[in-house]
Structure formats: C-alpha cells, structure tokens
Amino acid sequence: MQHERTDPAPWEPVDPDVDLRHDRPVRRTGDTAVLTVIAAGGAIGAVARYLVGQAWPTPTGSFPWATLVINVVGCGLIGILMVVVSEVLTQQRLIRPFLGTGVLGGFTTFSTYALDIQQLIANRHPGTALLYLGATVAGALIAVWATATTTRALVAR
C-alpha cells in the first residue's frame, strides 16, 4: 500500500457518522441525546430533499437533475462541516450528529440515486443512466474534495 502518502488531515475521521478509532472513548453526551438530534436532523434533511423534488420534478426518462444537485450540494456541505467540527468546534459533541449524520445524511440519498439509474435503464435510456451514474460520483467527490481542502486552508490561516 502507499503508506508513504501523507494524510493532509490525520485528525479527521474516515466515517463522519461513526468512527470508533477516532472518537474519544468517554462520551459526555448520552445515546438518547445523540439519537434524538440525528432523528431531528434527518427529518429536516429529508423534508428539504422532498420539497426540492416537488419544486423540480424529473419527467420520466429525463436526466434526474434534482437528485444530482441534492447529492452534490450535500457532499460539498459535509466537506465544510467535517473540517469545522474536527478542527474548530471540537468540544461541540452534538453538532456532527445533528448536521452531518442527521441533516446531510437525510438530505442526500443513495437509494434514490440507484433507483433513478434503474428507472432510466428500464425506460430504455441507458446512455442517460450511465451519464447520471458518472456525473453524480464525479460531482460528489469533486465537491467534497474542494470544500474540505478549501476549509482546511482557511482554518489553518
């Protein structure tokens, strides 16, 4: 493996929701509080996703722009959030479960992404399906990389 590669942010976890290797063993906030803020945040994120979908419907067989934009925006926001909670607001134990696991986890969706691709293929639009598949992955990864890198640079100044 490429162990000579240097991690630009070793203090950031891999899993933004649960990282047992990075999380401090002593939890000051109880499970109930964590689960409550995750549920509340998840409801806010899911309603936002539903309302965007209602305002910007995707006709059958066309490119699912609303879901793509929801997922790319959510990935951009988690890049900012994770740097801020890992480097600035390190004592705020409920911000990450509320905004990251809850709001952004509820806002973005993998299942709708997968179903969009299945529906496009079933409706004989394999080219659009492939384009959507690739554009979402590329857009999501570029967004999270760009925001995390920029936020790290701003925080370090």
Place this chain on the structure above:
Amino acid sequence: MSVLLVIAGAVIGAPLRYLTDRAVQKRHDSAFPWGTISVNVVGSLILGVVAGASTASALPHQVQLVVGTGLCGALTTYSTFSYETLRLYEDGGRFLAVANVAVSIVAGLGSVFLGVAISQAIWP
C-alpha cells in the same frame, strides 16, 4: 400531510443508519466503511421493492412517502459515502477509495434491481 409522512419515515431512517453503521463498524477492524455500504444496500433494496410495487399500483402513495422518500431516503446517504471516499484516498490509499466507490455502486445498483424484480414477482 405529505411532509408529515416524510418526517415519520426519516425519524426512523436516520437513527437506524447511525445504529447500523455503529454495529457494523464494531465488528471489523479495518477503515473500510462496510457500515455505510450496508445501509446503502439495504435502503436501495427496500426502495426497489417499494418502486416495483408502486408501478404495479399495489402500494398507496402514502406508503411510498413514508417508506420510500422518508425511511429509505434517510437510511441511505451520499454525503457520508463521498466523505469516506475522500478520507480513504487521503488516509488509506487509492485502492481503498476506488474499491469503496466500485463496491457501493455495484452493490447499490444490484440491490435496487433485485428489489424491483422481487416486487414484479409478487405483483406481476
């Protein structure tokens, strides 16, 4: 009313994602995000079943909103998946990052196709 149905599904889906992720991550010792892959696969399977049943008009629209938009939407996540891929790339190496994308997409798509096929078998 529709918004309340979405909320009813999401308040179950989001904590279920957290609890599943935690339970899966406790059971293995690598940085590979099997927890997130698990919720994305299960959520895609359920959404495939719901979508297949909806096409066959076997499910009321309210159930689609609770289970599909609310529960499956909140159970699965793209933001966690993308951040984990970035951190694997920075921390664990390119192979793990590429493997995470490949496994997530192949397993997620496989699940949604399987879910639709299950519904089509039940409601032909």
